Amino acid sequence: MTIAGIQPHQILTSLRQGNPQLLAISRDVYNCISKIRRDILAGRTAIQALLDELADGGFHYNAKNDEEGRLTHLFFAHPKSITLSKNYSNVFVMDCTYKTNKYKMPLLDIVGVTSFNSSFYSCFAFLQKEEREDYVWALTMFNDMLDNVSRPTVIVTDRELALMGAIKIVFPGAMNLLCVWHIEKNILSKCKCHFQDEDDWHRFFSTWSTLIESPTEMAYHKAWQDFNDEFEEKGIALNYIFNTWLSFKERFIKAWTEKYLHFGNRVTSRAEGAHSNLKIYLQLSTGDFYLVKNKICLAIENQFEEIKTKLSAEKIKVPSDLRISFFDKLINRISVFALKELFKQYNLATSNPNLTTCKSHFTATMGLPCAHKMRCLLDEGKVLHLGDVHSQWRIDDRMIGDIGIVKNNQDKMKEILGDFHKEYTKWPPSQQEVALNQLSHLVGTSTPMLREPSVQNPRGRPPTSKNKKSKSSTSREPSEFEIVEATRRCSTCNGVGHNRRTCPRKDVVTMSTSQISPLIPTGVSDEIDISDLYVYRNGANSFW
Structure with missing residues (x-):
């Protein structure tokens, strides 16, 4: 247990x-x-045991250390993850997660996409920092794991400039798309403060969302011009969007992204979900790498069995509503998810007599024939063939069977050590290291003797003093957009950063015209615009 x-x-x-x-x-x-x-x-350090098990278990792994022998980087991929990665090597989502280990090192999690549109863990890398050199090292290991043959065509990330630069170096042929959801949340956190009226903000954000969905480059340029004209007075917000995001427009605006085979992945929600699932297994953020690796393996093995079971099931069972003659050559050969996507296009082709002009977006992004092609085939009395469907969705040629994992052979070590480890823990660290070096030669292992990593200073905001979470919690700190959305507004002036008691305008009284009129001497009201008056409280009952 x-x-x-x-x-x-x-x-x-x-x-x-x-x-x-x-x-x-x-x-x-x-x-x-x-x-x-x-x-x-068996008398080994946790780091030594970890490397031994990675070597004996068929993992693809590598490690780096500093001059003091402390571990600084660790990359590893489970044999079952390697099998899945080579079967589904077209699209990957990459993102770092935090609060997974006692050394406070970020964990780069690379997630792939299966034929069923589900996610799987491809590989992991503990990094000392989140700089370009760190990411280049991790992605180089990832490329080696894929045998430099099954290279990804699309990689989805958030706007992590160091990671984006590393992808350009290691995978120059891959298109690096940016997460649309993260972009919208960044704009919310940076731009909402410039809007006092909630309706104006919703109109601004809705217009921006429409711009992102521009279907063509011409439509994008027109939408951006209209956006500038409509919100010309919001110069700071427009400058932020233009300088920060539109220089990468080809990575997230639909007019460009719909040219790439991303299988519907324009956000990093797969990685976010994978992080959440992983932390259910981890439970605590204070484990060492040996413990974390074992928990990760539990998640991977359960995930692998689910994928293998689903693959076997869909080869023999398909929902009856998808068993139409037009799909005869695809039944039990492509995934049910792909069949459902095709069925939506089939309904369009058969029920909508006036299809819009084909932009080939669906076929280009999903690798499936669109409604326009289906109508042409139906008119000619033909059916769909396997050649019309991208290999990503094929299940008939997938061979994902049982993978034998070599268990770590501890017997040899135990015979030599006996009850040595009982006394070993009482020795000073220097004597322990000498003894372990000698023992490693006795058992014939070539695993290097590495020391535990030093605790890193995590990037980003430190935990707030209010509502401090447990030091062992894996829950992430709230993002900036969450803080903005949760910000309470002053009931007096509707501003942020203060409440009614500390409001700088707490002495300003909002009054209607009918309330102000009696306070103005007769004859004066004809000479001034009452709507421009501010009435200040002077004492309890008088005004001036």
Whole structure:
């Protein structure tokens, strides 16, 4: 149960359900877990055990260390992830996640897309920093894992300039799309503060969303000109958008992105979902790399079995509503997801007599025939063939079977060590290192002796003093747009950053014209514009 990642209190509950007379307490469970860990390590450090298991388990991995011998970078890919990555090598989503390990090192998570439009973990890399050199090293390892043959055609990221630069170096032929969702949230966090009226903001944001969806380059240029004309007075917001985002317009504006085979992936939500699922397995952010790697393996193995089961099921079972004669040559040969996408286009081709002009966007991005092509085939009395469908959606030629994982051979180490590890922990660190070096030669291992990484200073804002989360929590800190959206406005002036009690205009009284008129002497009201007056409170009942 410990190896399966079950928590100690749940282990104790399970044991008591099996044996109501059990006298064990939680401390006994913790002691057993500690003994299991000591037996697995067999006198090795956690880093040494990690590298041994990566080597013996068929992983593709690599590590870097600094001059002091401290681990600074670690890349690894599970054998099952390698199999999936080589089967589905067209599109990948890349993003870093945080609060996964006690060294506070960011974890680069690379996620792929299957025939069923589901996600899978491709590989992981712990990085010392998030600079271009760090990303180049990780992506080079990723490229080596793919055997330099199955190169991705599209990579989706957020606007991480260092990662974008590394992709250009390692995968020059791949198109690096930017996450539309992250762009919208960045604009929200940077531009909303320039709008006092909520309706004006919604109109601004809606116009921007329309601009992103421009179907052609001509439509984009017209939309941008109209956008500038309509919000000319919001110069700061427009300058931010132009300088920060529109220099990368080919990476997220639909007029350009619809030319690339991204299979509908224009956001990094796959990576966000993968991060969330991974942290369910991790549970704590204070584990070392050995513990984190084991938890990651649990997630990968469960995910792999689900994909393998779904692949087998769809080869023999397809929903009855998709079994039409036009798809006869595709049934049980492509995924149900692809069949459903084709069925939508089929309905358009058969029910809509006036199709719009074909822009080839659907075929270019999804690798599937569009309604226009289907209508031509139907008029000619033909049906769809496998050659009309991109290999991404094929399931008939996928061979994702059982992969034998070589278990780490600890017997040889245990025979040499005996009960050595019981005394080993009492020795000073320098003596431990000398002993481990000697033992590594005895067992014939070539794994380098590395030290634990130093704790990094994570990038970004430090945790706030209010509502501090547990130090072991894996929950991320709120993003800037979440802070902006959650900001409470002053009930007096509708401003942000203060409340009614501390409002700088708390002495300004908002009054209607009918309330102001009696305060103005007779004859004066004809000489001034009452709507331009500010009435200030002077004492409890008088005004001036």
